[in-house]
Amino acid sequence: xxxxxxEFAAFLRRKGAKKSESAAVKAAREAAPETVPTNRLSIVTGxxxxxxxxxxxxxxxxxxxEAVAMNTPAASGSPGEVTVLVRxxxxxxxxxxxxxxxxxxxxxxxxxxxxAAVLLSxxxxxxxxxxxxxxxSSIGGYxxxxxxxxxxxxxxxxxxxxxxxxxxxxxxxxxxxSFEVGGD
Numbered sequence: 786x787x788x789x790x791x792e793f794a795a796f797l798r799r800k801g802a803k804k805s806e807s808a809a810v811k812a813a814r815e816a817a818p819e820t821v822p823t824n825r826l827s828i829v830t831g832x833x834x835x836x837x838x839x840x841x842x843x844x845x846x847x848x849x850x851e852a853v854a855m856n857t858p859a860a861s862g863s864p865g866e867v868t869v870l871v872r873x874x875x876x877x878x879x880x881x882x883x884x885x886x887x888x889x890x891x892x893x894x895x896x897x898x899x900x901a902a903v904l905l906s907x908x909x910x911x912x913x914x915x916x917x918x919x920x921x922s923s924i925g926g927y928x929x930x931x932x933x934x935x936x937x938x939x940x941x942x943x944x945x946x947x948x949x950x951x952x953x954x955x956x957x958x959x960x961x962x963s964f965e966v967g968g969d
Contacts, residue, residue, distance in 0.1 A: 835922065838901045839879045839948035845966045846881035846940070848929055848957040852888045864889045864911065867961055872968035873897035880919075880966065881944055881952065883907050885928045892916040898967060904947065906940060922947070930957050 806814075852865025864887040871878060871892060877899040882890045887909030894900050900919040905911060906927045913921045924947055929937035932955050941952050956964055 835879075835902060835904075835947045836949045838877075838920075839950050842877040842879045842901045842948075842950065843874065843953045844879045844881060844944060844948060844950045845954045846883060846929070846944070846952045846956070847964045847966065848883040848955070849885075849888060849961040850928075850930065850959045851884070851886035853960045853962040864909070865962070866891055868893060868963045870963070870965045871895060871898045871900050872965060874899070874967040874969050877901035878967055879904065879948055879950070881906060881924075881940070882911070882913065883928050883940060884909060884911055885930075887911050889914065892919075894919075902948075904944060906943070929955075930959075932957075 847867075847869055849867055852867045866889045867884075868891045869880065869882070871880065871894045873895060879902045880892065880900060881904045882888075882892075884890075884907040886907075888907070888911045890905070890911060890913045892900070892903060892913060892915050894915075894917045900917055903913055903916050903919050903921045905913055905921060905923045906925060908926050908928055924943050927936070927940040927943050929940040931937060937955070944950070944952055954966065956966070
């Protein structure tokens with residue numbers, strides 16, 4: 786049986802390998818700098834604290850098949866950008882971003898708006914920028930284009946599993962470059 790480095794490390798941890806480490810290994814481990822993750826993206830494997838964040842929030846979903854190719858950067862192979870403007874609302878907002886193609890999502894939060902969390906979903910390796918202090922979590926490869934479709938049902942089921950709430954507002958276009966949410 787072959788183990789990759791991650792599997793082997795997990796195997797050693799399970800077997801309590803730290804107890805049998807040499808003094809040199811222990812010293813090297815203690816001397817190593819603490820690694821701090823540079824990306825706040827997390828993978829959601831269960832409800833965790835998203836349910837707490839979403840308890841009083843409205844869940845708003847924005848979906849594109851692809852970003853609009855402007856000035857041909859998307860045509861060169863780099864992902865296109867889609868901007869989402871979050872306006873102030875009476876309740877906090879959980880923003881669901883869904884795309885079929887890889888998209889660079891830019892979330893602009895206006896003063897007074899309360900963005901509780903961002904859930905990233907889709908088939909490509911999309912990214913999120915400028916989400917303020919809101920946690921960004923990947924919920925898997927769910928892409929929906931039409932409310933009521935089987936794809937929407939899959940996306941909403943996953944959002945419900947993670948947050949305990951259904952999608953209240955859903956906006957979708959084939960190729961988009963900007964959306965506005967909130968403002969109620």
